[in-house]
Amino acid sequence: MAIDHLDGRIIVLLAREPRIGVLEMSRRLGVARGTVQARLDRLQSNGVIRGFGPQVDPAALGYPVTAFATLQIRQGQGADVRAHLATVPEVLELHTTTGTGDMMCRLVARSNADLQRVIDLVVGFDGIVRASTAIVMENPVPLRIIPLVEQAAEDRANS
Amino acid sequence: MAIDHLDGRIIVLLAREPRIGVLEMSRRLGVARGTVQARLDRLQSNGVIRGFGPQVDPAALGYPVTAFATLQIRQGQGADVRAHLATVPEVLELHTTTGTGDMMCRLVARSNADLQRVIDLVVGFDGIVRASTAIVMENPVPLRIIPLVEQAAEDRANS
DNA sequence: CGTTCACTGGGCAATATGACCAGTGCAGTG
């Protein structure tokens, strides 16, 4: 569960240069190849590393508009709404939350006009009472994991 | 910019089985290896595929709590706030948005109690007027891209 | 003290990689 310093270095190295391979990694980290391999296997079976899927940029796919929608759900309709939203490709992720809304989802669209279509698609479902949408203008900090990994490795080292 | 059907199949295949390699892909898709290689190169230089970084699960790292925070910023302090948030490892991403808040960020924490520490860290900064936080309970649709890629490939085919 | 465990450093065959090449079918252009 907790990762040590070497694990941290492996993940960070992999995040920075995903294509380098186990052998090159072992060279850079100054450890035996088998060690890196064993660590990687462990990290993957631990679930710390879920996989190495391609990181696709929706903007480059023709979906440059991102928005977050907060949804209020009619009591007892949660499961239906989830199933509904799972069928909409423009819904990139969905969370159930505490707070003013019941759910929060990330949407993408081809344009601001197209966002209207997507929102209609999302909201035009019986169990959804109300939706409030925030359009993303800029993304100063793109989804990242390196700082957290470094901190987790540090915490482990200091304990 | 737009992707065709083969591009779509490459991305989906890669998303499902990231480790398979170009040769195996060409076998499965029934095209020559050089073709897959050329397509991949093109997708990467297009920016459609940003990379193949490891997908790290914060929960497995010891950060099982996720939250979204909506921030209101004092006029003109935007840049300072961004710089501040970029230094907090628990801030996994940050967006500037329209709507009631000025910014929206995704946070993780070691526990609900630890979330308080993270929020204090985030909010304890001069330019931030107010923050409202929604804790994630469940994640019915984890961040995904396959349905969108398939739709983008379809759209291209039909045009 | 003995055992277990992770790591080292090495060797092996099998495989994938990047780099080429000539040939082919197709779409668009003059």
Place this chain on the structure above:
DNA sequence: CACTGCACTGGTCATATTGCCCAGTGAACG
């Protein structure tokens, strides 16, 4: 119509990497 550029095919080649094996070492632990 002929020409040209382009993407794809199917093949080769040398090189690098992979997955797998092994014995030996050092540290932690009961």
